[in-house]
Amino acid sequence: MADVFHALSSPVRRQILKMLKARDMTAGEIADRLSVTKSTLSGHFNVLKAADLVVTSRDGTTITYSLNTSVVEDVLTLMVGLLGNSDEKDMPDADKI
Amino acid sequence: MADVFHALSSPVRRQILKMLKARDMTAGEIADRLSVTKSTLSGHFNVLKAADLVVTSRDGTTITYSLNTSVVEDVLTLMVGLLGNSDEKDMPDADKI
DNA sequence: TCATTATTTTGGTATTTAGCGAAATAACAA
DNA sequence: TTGTTATTTCGCTAAATACCAAAATAATGA
Numbered sequence: 001m002a003d004v005f006h007a008l009s010s011p012v013r014r015q016i017l018k019m020l021k022a023r024d025m026t027a028g029e030i031a032d033r034l035s036v037t038k039s040t041l042s043g044h045f046n047v048l049k050a051a052d053l054v055v056t057s058r059d060g061t062t063i064t065y066s067l068n069t070s071v072v073e074d075v076l077t078l079m080v081g082l083l084g085n086s087d088e089k090d091m092p093d094a095d096k097i
Numbered sequence: 098m099a100d101v102f103h104a105l106s107s108p109v110r111r112q113i114l115k116m117l118k119a120r121d122m123t124a125g126e127i128a129d130r131l132s133v134t135k136s137t138l139s140g141h142f143n144v145l146k147a148a149d150l151v152v153t154s155r156d157g158t159t160i161t162y163s164l165n166t167s168v169v170e171d172v173l174t175l176m177v178g179l180l181g182n183s184d185e186k187d188m189p190d191a192d193k194i
Numbered sequence: 195t196c197a198t199t200a201t202t203t204t205g206g207t208a209t210t211t212a213g214c215g216a217a218a219t220a221a222c223a224a
Numbered sequence: 225t226t227g228t229t230a231t232t233t234c235g236c237t238a239a240a241t242a243c244c245a246a247a248a249t250a251a252t253g254a
Contacts, residue, residue, distance in 0.1 A: 009106035010242085027201060040243050042202050061200040061251045076173065107212085124231060137213050139232050158221045158230040 004075050007051035012036060013044050020054060020067040027063055101172050104148035109133060110141050114150060117164040124160055 007013055015034065019025055027045065031038045045065065048054045052071045057064050104110055112131065116122055124142065128135045142162065145151045149168045154161050 005102070005105045005111065008102045012242090014102070028199095031201095036242085037244060038201070039203080039245075043242075045202090058251090061198095063201065109212085125229090128231095133212085134214060135231065136215075136233080140212075142232090155221090158228095160231065 003047075003051040004053060004071065007047050007053055008075075010044065010047070012041075013048055016041075016044060016048065016065075017053060017067060020065055024064050024066045027065065030065065100144075100148040101150065101168065104144050104150055105172075107141065107144070109138075110145055113138075113141060113145065113162075114164060117151060117162055121161050121163045124162065127162065 008017075012034065016030055019030060019033065027038065027041060031041050034041065036044075045054070048065075049056070053068055054065050055068050057066070105114075109131065113127060116127060116130065124135065124138060128138050131138065133141075142151070145162075146153070150165055151162050152165050154163070
């Protein structure tokens with residue numbers, strides 16, 4: 001879960017997530033729309049996959065990336081935890097935050 | 098707003114926010130509970146302040162840090178945007194994500 | 195098999211970050 | 225003014241990160 005925050009800390013990766021929210025896209029399509037090389041993008045994909053924020057599916061040589069909505073929901077739940085009441089027993093474990 | 102994600106990407110800073118959720122604390126109190134030096138913590142405080150995630154108040158030489166709940170709420174709203182429907186007109190601007 | 199297309203890995207550099215200890219600043223009391 | 229306590233700034237090193245171009249891998253069709 002800690003990986004998720006790291007993944008979200010990059011503007012390029014947030015932009016990728018934004019595009020994937022609209023629709024699934026291939027690595028090439030994403031590269032066409034961003035001003036970084038495909039090799040750099042591949043590194044960003046690895047970070048997003050490590051955070052489980054995206055999932056992939058292969059069709060021939062083409063790999064399609066999709067947003068993993070459930071993990072985004074998990075992050076939301078954690079953020080809500082930073083808001084709610086201050087009752088210690090309701091707080092998530094330190095290593096989850 | 099982009100600063101917020103960067104601020105949240107550090108485990109130490111997330112731990113600080115977790116402690117501030119329970120109650121306001123001074124820099125020294127926080128340092129006593131974490132295994133980093135006060136000078137290192139001061140750097141983390143600067144990041145949290147730049148992201149507007151915390152606010153400070155001074156009493157003599159003692160500076161107290163508090164969670165800025167409203168910004169946490171803003172982040173939540175943005176995260177919800179990554180979830181909801183895929184209608185382009187409802188999407189936040191690229192530079193907000 | 196050979197060529198083509200899509201994507202990832204490798205090797206390299208430049209920038210950013212986290213961390214420390216020591217010095218500096220700030221507020222206040224004696 | 226001098227000393228004390230609380231916090232920040234400075235100077236530094238080590239580790240992590242982003243980026244690119246070139247080489248490597250993978251899947252498929254001719």
